Amino acid sequence: MMPPEHLLVPAVARAGTILRECALQADETPELSTLADALRTAAARLAEPMRLAVAGQIKRGKSTLVNALLGEQVAVTGREELTFNVNELVHAASPTLTVHFRDGPARQVAPSMFARWTVRDEAHLADLVRVRKVEYGLPNPFLNDFHLVDTPGLGSVYGRDSANTLATMGVQDPGVLELLGRDPQTLHQESVDELDRADAVLYLFSRDVSNQDVAAVSAFLGDRAGMLTPFKAFGVLSRCDQSWPPVFGDPLAFHPLRDGASQVIDVYRGATDLSRLFYLVVPVAAKVAAGAQAMGEHHLGWLRELAAVPAAELAGELGDLREFQDAAGPLRPAYRKELVELLGAWGVHLACGALRDGLDPGDLAGHLVEESGVGGLRRLIGGHFGNRAGLIKLDQAMISVRAALASCREGLPPGSAAKTAADEVAKRIERFQRSEHGFAELTALAAHYQGATSLRPAEAEQLLQVTGEKGTSCAARLGFEDDEPVSRMMRRAKERAHQWNTRMNDPLTGRVDKQTAHTMVRSYERIMDRLQVAQRLLDPETC
Incomplete structure (x- = not known):
């Protein structure tokens, strides 16, 4: 006796076959050409890695988190608001860069021009506003399992940047529409298209609860984001390292991810119904992890020198970065400044403490990644999202197909051949969903x-x-x-x-x-x- 079908053919493979067969069926009726395209697109997406979008208010450290997750400096970061366009990072055997325009065909450009097409620059503003998305291909292991989407940020003071993320996340803002000179229907369609492509979301919060963050989360919790469930979204409490050293308490005993982060998360839970959207909220210090993975041998040498400074004395100096930079003792001011820019004050304190306790310098980067919370976040992403990637993508494919079917069937005359054909496709999709556990x-x-x-x-x-x-x-x-x-x-x-x-x-x-x-x-x-x-x-x- 043959085993049941679900033991022989995985659900994603069965779904792909059904979607392609339904597309061929729809091809036979000219009025269903749009539906046929949607069915083929849904089938093709099942074979791609999950699309994981990083979203949130501006200056919450989204690009820094992207770099931390990838383990290399890819997204541009800095003191000013930088990211201008939606950036999709995908796996490729060698670096590639494709710019997708709103008003014309996509264009391949040199990978070295990534910043040119993604970072706010008034000299290139006319070109940047034409860009819908920048796709950057990299030989990075994380991207084998996930397409990582870095968004500019909600509530940007520059307006246009917000529109790009609002379109990605499915949120409309008439003020932004006016700046862009586009009508609500066009932006809504762009929103639907982009949001449909996001299988899962990492939403970044500030460690300092702000009205903007609460308002943005409330918008996320609205009906425009109804398809984002706790199954598909993590909250990330970003930049937790900036709460070190504590205003009160012992800086040597204070760990910002363990001490204080839970209270901030509780405040958010009190201000918004987070459980309706987020599986959980994870505290991280992405700057520490990103910097740790970018360290060179010279940085390790500088940290070994600093580790000779008594812990309490070094922590006191790090409480005032100007004092730390100008402090007497080992290491030039320029080197001290570079270390803080790389790891942040808490990262330098943490690294020196580990070396002082005898940690092998070769293990320091991994230690910092774990202490920063990024190592745990990677495992959560892999377990919660990655292990269920097929099912999540399958659910997203069915959402897009149902939307295409609803749009297609709405305008078809009852009893017409096209209506009958569309109904047959709908019945087959519904049968598959009922049969798939x-x-x-x-x-x-x-x-x-x-x-x-x-x-x-x-x-x-x-x-x-x-x-x-x-x-x-x-x-x-x-x-x-x-x-x-x-x-x-x-x-x-x-x-x-x-x-x-x-x-x-x-x-x-x-x-x-x-x-x-x-x-x-x-x-x-x-x-x-x-x-x-x-x-x-x-x-x-x-x-």
Whole structure:
């Protein structure tokens, strides 16, 4: 007997086949050419890495975070507001740069001109306002799994920059429209197009709660961002290192990510209903991580010299950067200044402390990346988003297809051949969604993240596990290491299916919890299907 289809063909592959077949079906009716294009685009996107957008108010450190995640200095950073256009960073065997214009075809330019097409420069403003997006290809490992989208920032004092990000995030602003001389319908369509291409979002907050941040989050929580759920969005509390040294307390004991960040996050939660949008809010010090990964041997030598200064004395000097730069002792003022510009005051303090405690200088960059929170953020992105990349992209593809179908069917006369053909495509898409268990898992996750369930901690952990938070193998979905015997995995899958079946049939279980329990039973049954196939393959008598 052949195993079920879901054991042989992954959902993304099945979806790609269905979407391409539906596109061919739509091609047979001239009125459905736009729908056919949308179906083919959705199918093609399933084969691409996830699109992870970095968004937020201006000067929240978005470009610095991009550099920290990539582990190299790619996006331009500085004291003034710099990023002008949406920049999409993608994987390529060698550096490439493509400029996509609003009013003409895309153009390949030299990669060395990246800053020329992305950084605010009044001398080139006429060219910059023509740019819709800049695509930069790099041989970077992070980009194997994610297309990283660096946005200019909401609420830019320059206006035009805000419009680029507003278009990316699906938020409209009539004042910006006036500056650009474009009508709301055009910007709305650009917003839909760009937002549809973003599979997941990292939204940066300031460590200092501002009215602008609260207003921007509220706009995010509005109906224009309804497709962004906690499943697809992280909040990032940026620049946490700037709270060091503390106004009160011991600078040697104060860790800005652990001490103080939680209070700021709680203030945001009190001002806005963050749980409606964000899976969680993670504190980071991206400057420390970006600088650590850009350090050269000469920087390590300077830090070793500084580590000879007593910890309390160095921390006192770092509390006033002018005093630190001009302080007597090891290291020239210019070198001290360069170190602070690279790592920030807390980063220098942290690095010297680690070297003072005997850390191998070769391990310093990795240590700083971890202490900065960026290492943990990478793992969260990989686990929460990366392990479920196929399902998230599949959900995004279905959202875009449903929108295209709604737009297409609206203008078709009842009973026409085109209407009949569009209805057939819609039925096939709907059948696929009903048959694909992953969509039920997405619904259960969304209910959990939004606080609609009353799961106990162990049950919530099982929900995250079985849906791929810790890995996509059967072992990881069951909470085991990958070398666990199949027999033990089968036993646990049966026990948990029974446990959730009992929960589902309990008359005291609420409607949402009952639906979640039903989904969990089905998830464990699917794992058992796979394990049965594995057992047959491992049984020598079946060879």
